[in-house]
Amino acid sequence: MASLDLPAQLNVEADRGANAFRTAYPEHRPLVPRLQHNRAQLHIGGRTINGKYHREIRLAKSEGPLRAYIMRKYSWTVAQMELIDWQALTQALNRKQDKEVALVKLLAELTPTAKITKRYGRSNSSQCPRCQTDEETIDHVIRCPAVACQQWRSALLTHLRLICTTALHSRLALVDVLLDGLSCWFQHEQLDCTKYPDSLHKLIKDQNSIGWNQLFRGRMVREWASLQQQSLWDNGFQQKSLSGRSWVATVVTTIWTRFFELWNARNTIVHGVDINDHTAIQKSRLLEEIKDLHSRRESFHRSDLPFLIAQTDDETQKLKRS
Numbered sequence: 348m349a350s351l352d353l354p355a356q357l358n359v360e361a362d363r364g365a366n367a368f369r370t371a372y373p374e375h376r377p378l379v380p381r382l383q384h385n386r387a388q389l390h391i392g393g394r395t396i397n398g399k400y401h402r403e404i405r406l407a408k409s410e411g412p413l414r415a416y417i418m419r420k421y422s423w424t425v426a427q428m429e430l431i432d433w434q435a436l437t438q439a440l441n442r443k444q445d446k447e448v449a450l451v452k453l454l455a456e457l458t459p460t461a462k463i464t465k466r467y468g469r470s471n472s473s474q475c476p477r478c479q480t481d482e483e484t485i486d487h488v489i490r491c492p493a494v495a496c497q498q499w500r501s502a503l504l505t506h507l508r509l510i511c512t513t514a515l516h517s518r519l520a521l522v523d524v525l526l527d528g529l530s531c532w533f534q535h536e537q538l539d540c541t542k543y544p545d546s547l548h549k550l551i552k553d554q555n556s557i558g559w560n561q562l563f564r565g566r567m568v569r570e571w572a573s574l575q576q577q578s579l580w581d582n583g584f585q586q587k588s589l590s591g592r593s594w595v596a597t598v599v600t601t602i603w604t605r606f607f608e609l610w611n612a613r614n615t616i617v618h619g620v621d622i623n624d625h626t627a628i629q630k631s632r633l634l635e636e637i638k639d640l641h642s643r644r645e646s647f648h649r650s651d652l653p654f655l656i657a658q659t660d661d662e663t664q665k666l667k668r669s
């Protein structure tokens with residue numbers, strides 16, 4: 348340090364003093380004291396903004412409309428919105444920046460399932476490409492009765508248990524509730540809190556209230572982080588890297604990673620693995636559309652008939668060759 352000039356030495360000294368103060372008085376201080384040379388300071392919602400001004404202003408402007416949109420979408424009350432651990436969701440999103448676009452779609456219920464692509468005219472049917480029985484929504488993708496999806500669900504639960512019990516120092520009762528709640532939702536049932544200790548009732552009721560399908564949208568209730576944090580304190584874990592909130596974020600990112608594996612497998616069925624598959628699938632889809640047009644030739648105007656490839660039903664084999 349002696350090799351530094353005086354202002355730099357004072358700077359280092361001041362940083363050290365500031366860190367010592369923060370360690371001794373760790374409470375949250377959202378307002379930064381204004382120094383004399385500071386000509387302007389930005390405050391939003393009672394806190395000082397110290398950087399990334401564009402992003403912060405954009406977020407502050409869009410937060411209200413986004414909250415209103417989410418409440419409308421799921422018919423949630425303000426009280427239900429407050430149950431959700433938004434900070435854990437933000438932490439999970441920050442860890443998954445490589446999947447930003449897909450996650451924004453997932454959170455806004457705009458993942459291009461058959462229901463959505465049918466609405467935009469990009470597919471003919473809204474049915475699930477795997478089981479061909481139900482409308483394909485995100486919830487259906489996850490709960491589809493097809494064998495491959497059943498295997499995926501059981502692998503997800505096994506994987507979650509493994510992650511929670513090996514790396515996260517989880518409170519084991521929380522892991523049980525997590526896996527039981529998901530299993531119940533997979534079977535179109537709701538978790539009954541009376542089978543669990545009283546200390547877990549609020550957690551189960553809160554998550555039941557906003558829905559277990561919300562775990563796939565990263566929306567877990569705040570009670571998870573709070574109970575896990577308590578367990579960490581009780582067991583003497585004081586590392587900064589371990590917290591109730593980061594536990595929730597890890598559960599969410601684990602679920603997302605597995606979900607996108609399922610989604611990619613689904614896309615392979617719909618779009619094919621490589622360009623040859625893709626072309627073949629598109630051709631067969633177009634052939635079905637052309638056949639459908641031809642089956643309705645009786646209703647066409649006479650001047651449109653020359654555009655048909657096969658003029659009569661007997662000539663339908665021409666369609667395949669063309």
Ligand SMILES: [Zn+2]
Binds near residue numbers: 477478479
């Ligand atoms: Zn299905």
